[in-house]
Each structure stands twice: as C-alpha cells, then as structure tokens.
Amino acid sequence: MKAIILAAGRGSRMNMLTINKPKCMIKLKNKPLLHYQIEALQSAGIKDIGIVCGYKKEKITHHAITKKFENTMWESSNMVRSLMSATAWLEHDTCIISYSDIFYDTHAVNLLIAADAAITITYDSNFKKLWSLRFDQPLSDLETFQINSASVLTDIGNRAKSWEEVQGQYMGLLKFNPRGWRIAISALNSFDEQQVNCLDLTGLLKHLVHSHEKIQAIPFSGIWGEVDHPSDLALYETWNW
Numbered sequence: 001m002k003a004i005i006l007a008a009g010r011g012s013r014m015n016m017l018t019i020n021k022p023k024c025m026i027k028l029k030n031k032p033l034l035h036y037q038i039e040a041l042q043s044a045g046i047k048d049i050g051i052v053c054g055y056k057k058e059k060i061t062h063h064a065i066t067k068k069f070e071n072t073m074w075e076s077s078n079m080v081r082s083l084m085s086a087t088a089w090l091e092h093d094t095c096i097i098s099y100s101d102i103f104y105d106t107h108a109v110n111l112l113i114a115a116d117a118a119i120t121i122t123y124d125s126n127f128k129k130l131w132s133l134r135f136d137q138p139l140s141d142l143e144t145f146q147i148n149s150a151s152v153l154t155d156i157g158n159r160a161k162s163w164e165e166v167q168g169q170y171m172g173l174l175k176f177n178p179r180g181w182r183i184a185i186s187a188l189n190s191f192d193e194q195q196v197n198c199l200d201l202t203g204l205l206k207h208l209v210h211s212h213e214k215i216q217a218i219p220f221s222g223i224w225g226e227v228d229h230p231s232d233l234a235l236y237e238t239w240n241w
Contacts, residue, residue: 001048001113002093003041007034007100008054008071008082013229021059024100026227028236033227036103038064044109046096050089052082077197080188080204084196090181097201099172103236105223108173117216118180121153121205123168125219131169133235142166143202153215157206168217170202171224183213 011023018026024034034051041049042064050067053060054074067089071082079099089095096112108122123145124130131138144165146155160166176184187207188196208215225236 001046001096002089003046003049003096003098004069004083004086004089005034005037005049005051005098005100006079006082007060008052008074008085009079010055011101014227015230017230017233018055020056022053022056022100023227025059026233028103028227028233029241033101033103034060034062037098037100038062040104040106040109041096041098043106044113046109048089048093050086051100052085054082073197078200080199080201081197083201084188087181090176091178094175094177095181097174097176099226101227102172103223103225103227104171104173104220107222108171108220108224111218111220112173112175115175115216115218117214118177118183119174119208119213120216120218121174122171122218122220124171124221124224125168126221127166127169130225134232139163139166142169145169147217151217153205153209153217156209157202168219170205171220172201172226174201183208187211187213 007022007024011018014023025032038049048066049064050069051065052069052071054071069085071085073081111122112120135141139160142160144155144158144160145168147167148154156170227233
C-alpha cells in the first residue's frame with residue numbers, strides 16, 4: 001500500500017497566501033496542511049508516500065516523502081494529469097490518493113485500506129454541519145452525491161438543486177488498486193489530450209459512474225475539512241481538535 005498526494009497546483013483562490021509557496025504548505029494551527037496528511041497516512045502504516053509537485057516544487061519538503069513526481073504541465077492541466085504523473089506506482093501498487101488541501105484523521109485512511117473494491121472513495125456523511133459553517137447558503141456550493149443500497153456511487157459532481165440530491169460530499173480521499181487504475185486509463189483513452197488536461201478527479205469519477213463502473217463509497221464522520229478559501233482557514237483555527 002502506497003500513498004500519493006496531489007500538490008501540483010498553486011491554489012489561486014487562497015490569494016496572497018500562495019504567492020510564495022504551494023497551497024499544501026499553508027499553515028493551519030501552525031502546521032502545514034501537508035503534515036496533517038502525512039501524519040494520518042503514517043499512522044495508518046503507510047510508509048511509501050509520494051507527492052506530485054508542480055508550482056513552487058522546491059518549497060515542498062517533508063522527511064517522510066519517499067518519491068517526488070512532477071506535473072510539468074501544472075499551469076495548464078488539472079488533477080487527473082497530476083495523478084497520471086504517478087503512473088509508475090499506480091500500475092503496480094494499490095495507492096491511497098489524497099488531495100493536498102484537506103485534512104483528515106487516520107480512521108479515514110484505515111477505511112480505505114480495508115476496502116477491497118478496485119476504486120474506493122470516502123465521503124463526509126456529516127457534511128451539512130460543515131457546509132453550514134462555511135457558507136451562508138450551503139446548497140449553492142454543494143455538488144450532487146448519491147449512492148445505492150450497496151454503497152456504490154450512482155451520481156457525483158453535478159450542481160445540486162435540492163438537498164435530496166446530496167447524500168454526502170466527496171472528501172478528496174480515494175484508493176485505486178492496479179485494476180482500478182487500468183479501468184481509469186481505459187476511460188481516459190476516450191478523451192483527447194486537452195480534455196484530459198481539463199479533467200479533475202470528480203469529473204473522472206462522474207465519467208466512470210456514467211460508464212457503469214462500480215465505485216465503492218464509504219461514509220466517514222470523523223475529523224475532515226477542505227481548505228478552498230482563506231475563510232476556511234479562519235474557521236478551522238477556531239475548532240477545538
């Protein structure tokens with residue numbers, strides 16, 4: 001089991017906070033976001049931790065990083081292109097994939113490790129509380145997320161029109177085993193280069209769902225948050241962890 005953290009982009013919505021460093025190195029409670037991810041992964045027993053760099057790559061440092069990948073197209077591409085930069089691992093090893101602008105506790109990683117599906121994602125089942133703190137009108141930011149009775153993802157990534165369309169929120173934490181990665185690559189072969197460059201992971205998951213691929217969705221109700229705006233940092237600084 002290996003882990004890959006996607007940290008190639010700048011995170012321009014953080015404004016001046018990322019002018020001299022990548023988003024993953026922004027501090028929350030005096031600790032870079034990247035350190036939260038690495039600590040959770042290490043506590044779950046993962047020793048091989050790779051990171052996909054791009055913007056200000058020299059500023060990304062941590063003694064636990066065992067491999068640095070690079071998305072040389074980071075300015076003109078999205079997360080799927082970053083993930084493809086780590087194909088050397090994904091082809092041969094089961095990998096936990098983590099966004100670099102989130103934090104979560106070890107239990108979320110353990111849930112993914114225990115899952116046996118080709119592609120598995122975690123989702124926040126307590127999203128309503130968090131979104132009500134982050135947004136005056138939570139539904140305006142939420143995306144559709146629905147699963148069936150077998151906990152298989154049936155809808156993700158569209159603009160939600162009602163609360164009934166939102167059973168949870170994708171956390172930016174998922175797992176591919178080698179078969180799952182082959183499924184993803186097969187799907188990506190139907191896109192041209194520009195389409196791949198524009199594709200984020202939610203978009204890839206949505207495409208796989210529409211292609212009737214089975215994606216296991218696991219509910220998580222522990223500590224988790226995403227940092228998308230300076231106001232998110234201000235909110236999380238008030239949390240008693």
